[in-house]
Amino acid sequence: MALHEAFQAYKGLWFGWSGKVSAHPAAQPKIIDKGQVQYAVMDLTSLDRQEYYNGFANRALWPIMHYRIGLSEFSRADYAGYLRVNRSFASALAHLIQPDDLVWVHDYHLIPLASELRAVGITNPIGYFHHIPWPAPEVLGALPGSTELLRVIPDYDLVGVQTERDADNLRRSLVQEVGAVHRGADLLDVGSRHVRIKSAPIGIDVHGFQQAAQRSGSSRLLKQTIAGLGSRKLIIGVDRLDYSKGIPERMEAFERFLVSHPDQRGRVTYLQIAPTSRSEVPEYATLSRVVNETLGRINGSLGEPGWVPIHYVTSTYSRAVLARLYRLSRVGLVTPIRDGMNLVAKEYVAAQDPQDPGVLILSKFAGAAEELTNALIVNPNDKVEVAEAIQQALHMSREERVARWQAMLNVLWASDVSQWAASFIKDLAGHKTSRARSKIALAKKENEHR
Structure with missing residues (x-):
């Protein structure tokens, strides 16, 4: 892209x-x-x-x-x-x-x-x-x-x-x-x-992503997400299904957040989009099984009637749909174990509402962490650290969110x-x-x- x-x-x-x-x-x-x-x-x-x-x-x-x-x-x-x-x-x-x-x-x-x-x-x-x-x-x-x-x-x-x-x-x-x-x-x-x-x-194409995020969406996923959220805050992760992206570790960090902060159960939803790839490679089949087992365990142990902690989808979505979902999300959870750059981090920042932006949580092992220093930088291997970053992001004041977002957007414009x-x-x-x-x-x- x-x-x-x-x-x-x-x-x-x-x-x-x-x-x-x-x-x-x-x-x-x-x-x-x-x-x-x-x-x-x-x-x-x-x-x-x-x-x-x-x-x-x-x-x-x-x-x-x-x-x-x-x-x-x-x-x-x-x-x-x-x-x-x-x-x-x-x-x-x-x-x-x-x-x-x-x-x-x-x-x-x-x-x-x-x-x-x-x-x-x-x-x-x-x-x-x-x-x-x-x-x-x-x-x-x-x-x-x-x-x-x-x-x-x-x-x-x-x-x-x-x-x-x-x-x-x-x-x-x-x-x-x-x-x-x-x-x-x-x-x-x-x-x-x-x-x-x-x-x-x-x-990334900053202007194009901003425009896509501002348009009203009509996709089924977008409508279902908006209808299902209600007053809940949305956390989003978007990755190709790959062991470098740290998806099982991220789910377990979210689990740790809910265990440590039980008052947040039912008040927040985590949407993980992870299109599959390289399915012929054995390591990817193993990863898919691990992700599904982790997902089932967490939703089974922490879910409640009318509320599922993690929604997991493997379909591929257009830039327009993703941009709208980023804008809806209070937290962008981008925690790869190792990544060259990770453009999702930049896309998430570009898609935000200037008046009420979300917070980017970013792995220190993504190349984007060298540029987007106003994100909440975390070690993706430390589930407690990621869990506390989620808590901090959800309760961050609007003033601080705007200041962090503006600084990161300036970086994006300087090197689109x-x-x-x-x-x-x-x-x-x-x-x-x-x-x-x-x-x-x-x-x-x-x-x-x-």
Whole structure:
């Protein structure tokens, strides 16, 4: 969603997986023309999906990047599939790249893409943005093949990550593992190649979210929520169902809040929206079972006739519906165990009523915590701390709520998604001084922003 908003200002090509599996994919992508933006999409084989996507990308890289070493499952066959798909993507994309193009690659599914493009003769400036955390060298080093991945990073001219902590982790890994030498604050030399590693926290479409939040909604979920609330205060959590988001821990923290403050039972409702994803990956099936068991236990032990403590839904909702729900909520509960940025935190702030805003409770392990310092910052592993933050948020004065919200909104306006994209593209364009800019080839693997 964030990239879709950013890309409206530029003429270019969006290249990536179609989301479809076929027995005999075409060697060249299918071109879909949508005016200013063209889409070039390719199918994968069933083996590609298993080894590249479900395998190395989401069973090996994803858990390591989120500091979950014990969940990382490495397979040489999966790693070979990961490299194979990146090679086939590069071969197909190379035919579409024009001499004046910039190439902007997105996320961990495509780390080797620049190296593969260089191998087939592409000399254009190539940038990469890493949307999820970049772990400390000792964590990344636990993954077999991590040194090989680090060796291809300098084939990019510019690498952006969400926080300065992430940038420092990547720089240290390059120095320690592949002998990179600092040439400046964010520039490193690796042999004859140079790469700039910068912190570039992604923003959101602030104006668009504000407008969506102000419109009256007509969705069934919205009507049911409003009708069921009555005088109760709403707490909301919105996450893709993933072990990095800390959903069972969050439910247990809410349980602790109700146990510690029994007078709040029946006066507050917690709505957790968690669309499922990657259901073929065993760890996600396990997580789904744990969440449902936790939900059942809490609602069974603390629920009362006419009141259910936690409402849990796994459907996907539009931005307009989510924006209205954020605006209805007195508390936004955003407590991932580890997250690159977490745009839900920013969306929640943007959606609030200026006269009567809600309170954001935010994990200190989300990248957004480095920017939204006026949220109530918590350790998501400490259920007592989160429970007390919920109590504080529900009883915070309007004056304090407005002051905290205004400070965070100022941060959002200072770095919205359009400025984020323009800044990165300007920096990347600096790597070609003799050629005029025309369009951008934007490589993007999957549309997951939460």
